[in-house]
Amino acid sequence: MRTDGPLSTWDPRHWNDVAGDGSLFFPGREGPLPSIRIENSRDGMGDHNVLAALSQAPAAPPRINRSVDAGIHHPAPRADDPPPPPPRDSQGMPTHREPALRTTGLRKAFGDHLAVDDIHLTVPAGSFYGLVGPNGAGKTTTLAMAVGLLSPDAGSAEIFGVDVWRDTVQAKGMIGVLPDGNAMPERLTGREVLTYLGLLRGLPPVVVAERTDELLRILELDSAERTLVIEYSTGMRKKIGLAVALLHAPRLLVLDEPFEAVDPVSAATIRTILRRFVGNGGSVIISSHVMTLVEQLCDHVGVISDGRVVAAGPLDDVRGAGTLEDAFVNLVGARTGATEGLAWLTF
Numbered sequence: 001m002r003t004d005g006p007l008s009t010w011d012p013r014h015w016n017d018v019a020g021d022g023s024l025f026f027p028g029r030e031g032p033l034p035s036i037r038i039e040n041s042r043d044g045m046g047d048h049n050v051l052a053a054l055s056q057a058p059a060a061p062p063r064i065n066r067s068v069d070a071g072i073h074h075p076a077p078r079a080d081d082p083p084p085p086p087p088r089d090s091q092g093m094p095t096h097r098e099p100a101l102r103t104t105g106l107r108k109a110f111g112d113h114l115a116v117d118d119i120h121l122t123v124p125a126g127s128f129y130g131l132v133g134p135n136g137a138g139k140t141t142t143l144a145m146a147v148g149l150l151s152p153d154a155g156s157a158e159i160f161g162v163d164v165w166r167d168t169v170q171a172k173g174m175i176g177v178l179p180d181g182n183a184m185p186e187r188l189t190g191r192e193v194l195t196y197l198g199l200l201r202g203l204p205p206v207v208v209a210e211r212t213d214e215l216l217r218i219l220e221l222d223s224a225e226r227t228l229v230i231e232y233s234t235g236m237r238k239k240i241g242l243a244v245a246l247l248h249a250p251r252l253l254v255l256d257e258p259f260e261a262v263d264p265v266s267a268a269t270i271r272t273i274l275r276r277f278v279g280n281g282g283s284v285i286i287s288s289h290v291m292t293l294v295e296q297l298c299d300h301v302g303v304i305s306d307g308r309v310v311a312a313g314p315l316d317d318v319r320g321a322g323t324l325e326d327a328f329v330n331l332v333g334a335r336t337g338a339t340e341g342l343a344w345l346t347f
């Protein structure tokens with residue numbers, strides 16, 4: 001199995017300046033970046049610097065040739081099909097010995113504000129893990145450190161036993177990330193985003209084309225495949241971000257609020273995709289504020305409050321006899337917000 005292959009996401013912060021000189025290294029590829037043909041863009045720009053669209057980082061740009069017969073310049077394939085499914089035990093459960101994610105003592109301060117304080121989490125391989133917590137609890141910061149997006153002040157993170165900060169390329173090769181925020185290549189269509197990033201990851205062009213078709217269709221983005229990402233709605237951005245995370249068939253998906261702003265039909269589709277992913281031996285971590293959704297989907301839960309883990313483990317253990325929402329309110333402390341004041345809203 002290749003372990004140095006795909007980028008975890010389109011987010012330029014995922015790209016590695018391994019030389020330390022501003023030049024970008026794309027795991028799984030060497031040599032020139034691919035050129036792609038832009039057929040549908042309506043931004044009126046001439047020859048288009050895709051890398052500039054993807055990242056502010058100064059680097060040798062791939063050239064997009066708008067001429068009709070330019071076609072796609074195929075890079076030498078560096079990765080092939082997804083890794084074989086993991087071995088399973090007699091119950092059909094994956095038998096990975098290492099957890100999908102293990103964080104040890106993660107800590108991050110922004111100025112004098114301690115956002116994440118000594119986070120220890122273990123996400124078993126093959127689990128569907130829900131990370132919950134109030135606004136500002138530190139979920140996004142924790143996940144960003146766990147996937148190698150944000151350097152921790154202290155602590156470590158391992159993906160299937162591979163240290164994210166020591167063996168970054170290998171660790172990132174095993175994950176697909178839907179990060180918080182929407183740093184997207186705005187001047188490409190969804191199809192172009194998937195095509196370009198699939199080629200950057202070193203997937204064979206035919207595989208990229210097939211998977212792109214399938215993802216656009218299943219996520220109901222095919223009707224918008226001629227639309228630039230800049231024109232996408234928030235929910236459509238989530239869906240194309242999820243498609244990018246899935247494209248290289250990673251073993252672990254780390255999805256920050258994947259259902260936020262997504263319509264109910266699309267949400268049902270995404271739930272089905274994620275359940276199948278776990279059913280096929282993958283592991284998923286989502287952050288969410290929707291307790292009922294986490295209860296429906298997840299078999300393990302971590303509750304973060306004020307930058308610390310206040311409960312973690314199998315869903316049934318964390319919620320006890322009540323609902324997850326009851327347990328959550330008990331764990332993070334009931335608040336009395338809005339029971340008094342706002343008298344001017346009385347009519």
Ligand SMILES: Nc1ncnc2c1ncn2[C@@H]1O[C@H](COP(=O)(O)OP(=O)(O)OP(=O)(O)O)[C@@H](O)[C@H]1O
Nearest residue numbers: 110113114115133134135136137138139140141142
């Ligand atoms: N880049 C940053 N600079 C300064 N403070 C930050 C930064 N990123 C996060 N914080 C702060 O760190 C804390 C944790 O933020 P984080 O986004 O991780 O929380 P969260 O649990 O994901 O919140 P939400 O559920 O609202 O998305 C918050 O107090 C936030 O204001």
